[in-house]
Amino acid sequence: xxxxxxxxxxxxxxxxxxxxxxxxxxxxxxxxxxxxxxxxxxxxxxxxxxxxxxxxxxxxxxxxxxxxxxxxxxxxxxxxxxxxxxxxxxxxxxxxxxxxxxxxxxxxxxxxxxxxxxxxxxxxxxxxxxxxxxxxxxxxxxxxxxxxxxxxxxxxxxxxxxxxxxxxxxxxxxxxxxxxxxxxxxxxxxxxxxxxx
Amino acid sequence: xxxxxxxxxxxxxxxxxxxxxxxxxxxxxxxxxxxxxxxxxxxxxxxxxxxxxxxxxxxxxxxxxxxxxxxxxxxxxxxxxxxxxxxxxxxxxxxxxxxxxxxxxxxxxxxxxxxxxxxxxxxxxxxxxxxxxxxxxxxxxxxxxxxxxxxxxxxxxxxxxxxxxxxxxxxxxxxxxxxxxxxxxxxxxxxxxxxxx
Numbered sequence: 417x418x419x420x421x422x423x424x425x426x427x428x429x430x431x432x433x434x435x436x437x438x439x440x441x442x443x444x445x446x447x448x449x450x451x452x453x454x455x456x457x458x459x460x461x462x463x464x465x466x467x468x469x470x471x472x473x474x475x476x477x478x479x480x481x482x483x484x485x486x487x488x489x490x491x492x493x494x495x496x497x498x499x500x501x502x503x504x505x506x507x508x509x510x511x512x513x514x515x516x517x518x519x520x521x522x523x524x525x526x527x528x529x530x531x532x533x534x535x536x537x538x539x540x541x542x543x544x545x546x547x548x549x550x551x552x553x554x555x556x557x558x559x560x561x562x563x564x565x566x567x568x569x570x571x572x573x574x575x576x577x578x579x580x581x582x583x584x585x586x587x588x589x590x591x592x593x594x595x596x597x598x599x600x601x602x603x604x605x606x607x608x609x610x611x612x613x
Numbered sequence: 614x615x616x617x618x619x620x621x622x623x624x625x626x627x628x629x630x631x632x633x634x635x636x637x638x639x640x641x642x643x644x645x646x647x648x649x650x651x652x653x654x655x656x657x658x659x660x661x662x663x664x665x666x667x668x669x670x671x672x673x674x675x676x677x678x679x680x681x682x683x684x685x686x687x688x689x690x691x692x693x694x695x696x697x698x699x700x701x702x703x704x705x706x707x708x709x710x711x712x713x714x715x716x717x718x719x720x721x722x723x724x725x726x727x728x729x730x731x732x733x734x735x736x737x738x739x740x741x742x743x744x745x746x747x748x749x750x751x752x753x754x755x756x757x758x759x760x761x762x763x764x765x766x767x768x769x770x771x772x773x774x775x776x777x778x779x780x781x782x783x784x785x786x787x788x789x790x791x792x793x794x795x796x797x798x799x800x801x802x803x804x805x806x807x808x809x810x
Contacts, residue, residue, distance in 0.1 A: 464738060472698055475672040476672065476675075478677075491693070493687070497672075506702075506709070509743060510709065510744060512704035541661060542704060545667045
């Protein structure tokens with residue numbers, strides 16, 4: 417395992433959010449994570465190395481315009497494409513796992529505005545194929561992270577009157593993910609609780 | 614469905630391989646495909662639209678060095694990273710599917726030199742999680758495409774005396790993939806034959 421033993425977390429100098437995260441973690445011992453994405457990636461590494469689950473982050477799709485082959489295939493012009501799927505997928509106990517992770521600063525609800533229509537379509541397709549699909553939502557002000565089944569999110573996205581999911585729905589129908597040291601997020605425990613009862 | 618009805622295939626001007634493929638397809642009616650990758654992508658689109666399976670190509674991982682935010686997040690310096698997984702994964706009948714596709718010009722064997730150690734490791738992890746893992750190998754000179762279970766490839770990769778898998782192994786233990794118009798490659802039929810008997 418590369419992390420957290422051995423290698424130290426190398427801070428991205430340009431990333432102000434991470435910077436703030438690091439300062440905050442000094443103030444708040446409970447907030448061990450630099451960011452939700454980092455927490456999930458490190459947990460996935462742990463799960464992989466322990467042979468528990470195999471979940472990977474999909475690379476960000478990039479449209480390449482120009483490549484300089486004189487410099488050993490250096491990309492000199494490109495732009496970000498929209499992810500047409502979710503950020504994470506993989507396999508656990510033979511089953512297909514697919515999820516998206518999001519933060520919210522709101523303490524009363526999770527706004528649906530930062531979920532794309534294409535992601536909802538993708539998750540509907542996953543469910544159609546009997547895959548396991550969910551969201552991992554971090555309520556930052558509460559330092560609580562929930563796993564919520566995708567079908568509930570789809571329901572609110574397509575038929576909800578408000579463009580958000582109330583916090584109470586997470587408390588009642590989601591599973592609170594235990595935050596720890598190794599793995600940082602015990603989200604596979606939440607998967608067990610919800611899908612492998 | 615966007616393709617092949619409606620939208621025409623837009624040729625990448627810079628891609629010499631595609632160019633050759635297009636010329637070849639005019640000469641060889643059996644060879645409808647521009648390339649194996651294109652054939653798989655179009656077949657995946659078909660399978661998705663028909664609700665048969667949901668398989669996606671993973672984006673190529675790119676390490677971004679410089680981004681110009683004045684031009685709306687234009688990437689001005691970046692380089693290709695090695696794919697640490699395979700190219701394709703997804704879900705079919707609840708099961709996790711993972712595979713790599715490769716061409717070979719050899720008519721007698723498939724050389725293992727263009728399979729990375731990291732890909733073998735990844736596929737071993739998939740099998741450990743009870744996922745379905747295989748290779749799709751195109752023998753270009755024969756215009757034959759086979760699906761071969763990853764465990765066989767891993768066996769040859771790690772214990773084989775020769776650094777290749779004889780063509781006969783594909784004939785005996787693989788499944789010949791039917792080439793057609795829609796989908797271009799009936800590779801899910803091969804998955805059924807091998808894993809859902």
